Amino acid sequence: MLEQGLDVVLLIGKLADSDLIGRQLGMTALITCASPAYLDRQGRPRHPRDVGEHRAIVPGRRDETLSVRWTFARGKAREVVAVRPILVARDGIGLVDAALGAVGITRICREPPHRQRCP
Numbered sequence: 001m002l003e004q005g006l007d008v009v010l011l012i013g014k015l016a017d018s019d020l021i022g023r024q025l026g027m028t029a030l031i032t033c034a035s036p037a038y039l040d041r042q043g044r045p046r047h048p049r050d051v052g053e054h055r056a057i058v059p060g061r062r063d064e065t066l067s068v069r070w071t072f073a074r075g076k077a078r079e080v081v082a083v084r085p086i087l088v089a090r091d092g093i094g095l096v097d098a099a100l101g102a103v104g105i106t107r108i109c110r111e112p113p114h115r116q117r118c119p
Contacts, residue, residue, distance in 0.1 A: 010025075028109040028110060029109070029110045030107045030108065030109060030110070031107065031108060031109075031110045032051065032070070032072075032105060032106070032107050033099060033105070033106060033107075033108065034054075034099055034102075034104065034105040034106070035099055035100050035101070035102045037102040038055075038099070038102040038103070038104065038105070041102065042054060042055070045105075048070075048072035048079045048081050049079065049081055051070065051072075051081050051083060051105060052081045052082055052083055052084070054083075054084075054104060054105045055084065055086040055087075055103065055104030055105065056068075056070075056083035056084055056085050056086060056104055056105055056106070057085070057086065057087045057088075057089060057095055057098045057099055057103055057104045057105065057106035058083065058085045058087075058088055058089070058106070058107075059088070059089055059090070059091070059092070059095060060085075060088040060089070060090070061090055066085060066088060067107075068082060068083055068084075068085060069081070069082055069083070070083055070107060083105075086103065086104050087103055087104065092108055092109065095107075095108055096108060
């Protein structure tokens with residue numbers, strides 16, 4: 001990243017490069033979502049394992065491993081589902097645009113609680 005002239009990078013997730021210094025700035029939760037048009041056409045998943053049968057829109061870059069295993073949690077129960085990527089987007093805007101365009105199901109960061117209360 002230094003070679004690219006970047007001094008500060010904001011990252012959601014784990015820091016892979018141990019040569020960099022990371023500091024946690026906050027927490028967020030992921031939500032799984034799709035457009036009504038996609039769900040009307042492909043059906044609504046009733047259980048996390050059903051998501052594995054759908055078209056997934058995942059974040060990724062050439063130098064990263066794709067996020068093809070999604071973890072769903074309710075209380076202490078956890079379920080890991082292998083998804084089938086149909087599209088890889090470099091950023092959250094691409095994920096949302098593709099989902100709104102009825103391409104598939106994606107996972108995006110939910111707004112922090114303090115933002116949800118803002119008018």
